[in-house]
Amino acid sequence: MSSIDIPREQWATRAGFILAAVGSAVGLGNIWRFPFLTAESGGAIFVLVYLLLVALIGLPVMLVEFVIGRRSERNPIGAFRRLGHPSWRFAGAIGAFAGFVILSYYSVVGGWVLQYIVASFSGGYGGDAELFFVETASGTNAIVSHAAFMGLVAGIVALGVREGLERAAKVMVPSVIVLLVILAGYGATLPNASTGYQFYLNPDVSTFASDAVSILPAAAGQAFFTLSLGMGVMITYSSYLGEDRDLLNDSIIIVVIDTFIAILAGLVVFPFLASQGVDLETGGGGAGAVFISLATAFESMPAGHLVGGLFFIMLAIAALSSAFSILEVVVSFVTDTFDVDRVPATIGLAAVIFVVGIPTATDLNYLDAYDLFANNILLIVGGLLLSIFIGWVYAPDALEELGQGRGGNGLFDTYWITVVRVVVPLVLLYTVYLAVVEYIEFLQGTFF
Template sequence: MSQRETWATRVGFILAAVGSAVGLGNIWQFPFQTGANGGAAFIVVYLAAVFLIGFPAMLAEFVVGRRAERNPIDAFARLGHRNWKIVGVLGTLSAFWILSFYSVVGGWVVRYVLGSATGAYFSGSEAYFGAISAGPEAVGFHAVFMALTVGVVALGVTDGIERSTKLMVPSIVILLGGLAVWAGTLEGGAAGYAYYLSPDVDVLLANLGSILPAAVGQAFFTLSLGMGAMITYASYLGRDDSLPVDGATIVVLNTFVGLLAGLVVFPILFSLGIEPGSGGLGAAFITLAGAFAQLPAGRFLGVGFFVVLLLAALSSAISLLEVVTTYLVDNTDRSRSTLAVALGAAIFALGVPSALGVPILSWYNAIAYNLLLPLSVLTLLLFVGWADTDDAVAELRRGTDLSEGGAVAWLWFVRTLVPLGVLATLLLGLQSLAVKAGLLAAPLV
């Protein structure tokens, strides 16, 4: 068995975890989910989900990962709870599943960086998306994106993941911030800010049954929860790092980037009279590419935006591949590079159907959002809250001045309110899947 790696610096861990969180979920999914679920009404529920559900759940993943110093599957046996191994299996399965279609979307991003530089989509953004989003070309760029991801993971934790995310995460923030400043100068953009930042209570109350699972699923997706990523990254941590401080830093930075993405997207859409939420999973590509085609310096702006999207996509994809790679690194004598290549090939194969049709990719995405992620997070919370209580409290307090009362309050939250919220989300998500499959004519709630 090969020697287990660790982070070279604490900053490296934080940026890697932020990079895992700040991915396509923030810039691809977040504006679409916001636009499709009532704008600022969605933001209110999303922010509540991030801080009341996502943050406590992230700390739960951290305490498991750092104490076990193992991959998500082996962590529970290492902690003396072999019967809870299913929790790690669910997380690893989720990472494998999500990366398979995530890589397809990453391939779209690579294609759009090139298309922005040449102006290829300027004559018709919808037709361009239809041409490149499915079929042999989509499969080819799916392979390109997966190869980039494999290349970084194969280099290892310090030389690959830590070094790359130290470059990518600051670049994402700087480029996105520049685009947000520019978007603020657009005529008509004020309506976009109003839609994005002024919640309508009536919309919120009337659509809470659909907004809640979308918002909680978005929180899990953007924070990389339920995928084994935070367990894996915490397993490389030193014993003296403060988990609450690191977790809070990651959550705040991730949320800031997600909100910043909205400050770019919605002023652009409203300045050009484009309906928010239109375009489905291709919204960021169809609507924004169409916007860049109509704006001065559109090629330059398009390249800048899609480079940000590519960096974000890669930083998250790296963490997902690391989840499944670290299991084999911990349990075989094969080299990391060999394992990363083999797993990358398997994930690529699983994703090929979603590269052949956007409706198939939509199903992959719906299964992840509505079933795999909430189920994985729920089982982890039950483990930490009810089976590993004393050790979890002690691990959370290690390396910090957090009082025992504060840690116990967190544990109470993890074992009661947070699982109830996740359970409600899971049930509503299953309802959404049933409606999507035609098993229900309309939502019951």
């Protein structure tokens, strides 16, 4: 018998669900990817566009996923069969595939973080932060640490929703926030911190027109990545919810906390970089930016190894909290659809994802290729298709589901379905077009 007929496990508490969803959103996307994208994309103007997209697009799409997940009580692919529209399974499959690709290289970066924790407490980064990063980011060291990180992620997911995901989130998310606040407070005391704040918080709106082609896809991809949208995570997590939960309130809390942590991460990174005289517009970009530039900064600070150790511990916790949510998506699909127990499904899928990620552990160009394809294209396409489904195919039922837990629909619900039906598809269609053009140019310039 297919396990699709087995009663679904549920979150033990509302706080557990919210912290798990926040933990999924709060990860390397906030603390690793957000700062280097900000540096590459014009600083504060990128931050402004990102915040607008989070509010105008991110929140409505999160509600789209919450409605699908709770209504169906299934994974992103099985959800559409349960909703009576099996022909739309491809929309969920794109998201699940995106998460699969993302976790394959995300785990590699998580492995870097584990190596940096050890280095922080065992003598530093060898006096040459760039050389240390090269040795860390590719080759045998990267493959071994990639395996170690995936092993930790698989261990948490194998324990299940309450004992694994919920219990881990209740410890990890508050820990990340506390450590970030401590580091941000320390960063404010550093010399030249104001230069970092200026770059990060003072947007030059006049530059947007000329840079929109690169800023919009990057900001949209980051908004979806950091909120765990378009990859099926929020569908999966909400499938474990009861009907008494207010989806709107929960989604607002998750978006606000996640955005706060993303902004807080920048208040840590940019003062640290500015205090060491790093050129924020050139030295802050690239996948290795946080590692190279911050390792250099930590080497020069009083008690820098301790500060660095705390930073990378916080980054590891954040990375794990996101990674186990992504793995849960594909594990949920297998356990929902086939007669396979959670533990062997988790181990098998983690092994496959590890193998897929090996190229990114040997060449950073592959990591960039995976990242641009999954984040700037697949996530946006996934969100676009889910929004079209809810807005044009499933709207009456979606509104009914959104009203559960609040005693019916209100003014916001009408606004939401209008935005999902019209605004979200138009913005995301244009964003996908820009992203595909950019990705073709990247492939031509890098591999051909």
